[in-house]
Amino acid sequence: MKLWGGNYDAAPDAVFWEFNRSFAFDRRLVREEIAASRAWVRALGRCGALRAAEAETLERGLDEVLAGVDADPSQLDVDLEDVHSFVEERLGRIVGDLAGQAHLGRSRNEQAVTALRLWARGTIDHLREGVASLARTLVERGREGADAVMPGYTHTRAAEPITFGHWAGAHAWGLVRDHERLGDARVRVDVLPLGSGALAGVSLPLDREAMARDLRFAAVSESALDAVMDRDFAVELVSCCAQLQTHLARLAEDLIHFAGPEYGFVTLPEAFTTGSSLMPQKKNPDALELVRGKAARVDGDLVRLLALLKGLPSGYQKDLQEDKEAVFDATDTALGSVAVMTGVVAGLGLNRDAMRAAAGREEMMAAGLAVALACEGIPFRKAHHVVGTLVADAQKSGRSLKAVAAEKLPSVSPAAAARLDALFDPLQAVKAKAVRGGAAPDAVRASLDAVLARLAG
C-alpha cells in the first residue's frame, strides 16, 4: 500500500523503491506512530471533521493495530514504504475504507517528526535512569574507598596522592552533568509538531493543545514551517550521547590501566572480560575497550546529523529521513555502554594494598613538602626550587627523597623537617586536602553525598 500515486502512471522503479523505503529502520517508531495517530483522530472527532462514532472506531482500530504488532511482531516484515504507511495499512484491514480518514489533513512530514520526538523523549528517560544508576554505583564504590589512598595522575605521571573515592567521585560528577544535560534536552524534545501539516498548518479547527495533552507533550510548536524541519532536538540528544560516551571512554581508559598488572589497583569482574584464543593467561578488558571504541561511533553519528542538516533549505526534504538511524545508533550505543560500565564498576575488586604501595612513592609528596616550607615562611617559588634540588639529589644519588630531605631540610626549615614523617605519609597528605572538593576522606564523602543530591534534584 502506497500513501500516494493518483497522479502516477507507472509503479516506482524496483531499485529506487528499496532505496526510498525507511521501514527497515523507522519500524522502531511503530508505537509512537500509533499513539500520535490516535491523538490525531481524537482531535478530528473533537473538531467535528469526523463524526464521534468514526473517531471512536478509528481509535479502537489503532488499539487493535498495536495489539496485533505486540502479539505478532512478524507483521512488521512487509514491503511497505515506512511506518506511517504500515499503520494506515493495518488500520485499513481492521476498519476498512474509514482508515483513509485517519490521514485527513495530516502530512507525513509532521508525522515523522512527531513520532521521532515521542521516541526521543522515552529514550531520554531511559538514558537518564541509566546514567543516574551508574553515577550512584560510583558513589557507592567511592564511599567504600573514601580513605583508600592511591596515586593521582597528571600527564599519566603519578602526581599527588588521592583516594579511590576521590577518583570515583570525579567520574560521577561528569555523569551528573550528563544527567542534567539530557534533562535540558528533554525540554526541547517535549514539543508537539502535529497540526503543522506539510509546512503551513492545517485548515481544520484542530485543538492542538488537546492533542499535546493526549500525548503528554509539555508544549506546542509555534511555527508549522519550523516544526517540520526542526531537528535541533535530535542534534542535541546525539550531542548529549557523544559527551556522555566521552565520559564513559575516560572511565574505561582509567580502568583498563588500573586493572592491568602494572598498576593492579582494581580487579575487573570476570564476567566483563574475555580470554585470548592463543594466550591462556589472558583476561582482557574487552568491555572497557569497546566502550572506549564506541565513543568514535557516537561522535560519527553527531557529525552525520550535523552534516545532513547543513545546507538544507527550509521546509521538509527527504534528506531528513536520514536523521533517524543516527539517533537510534547513538542512543543504543550510549544505553548499552552505560549498562556495561555499571556492571563493571559494581563488580570491581579494590586492591587497597597495591594502591597504597603506589601512593607511597615519595616524589608524589614533593608538592606537599614545598607548601609546608612556604607555610613556614619560605616564599613558595623558593620552596619549590629547594624541593626540586632535593628531588634531583635523590635521583642522582639513588637515595630516597625522604632521606635526602631529612639530611638537608633542618638547615632550611627546622619546623618542616620535624614534620617529615607526616609529610611523607600518603594518608596524612590526603587528609590535608580538606578543602571543599579536595581529596581528604571527609571532603570526598561530602562530595559523594552532593552527587546524590544533584541526581535527586
Ligand code: ARG
Ligand atoms: N519516511 C519519511 C521520513 O522518515 C516520512 C516523511 C515522508 N514525507 C514525504 N513528503 N516524502 O522522513
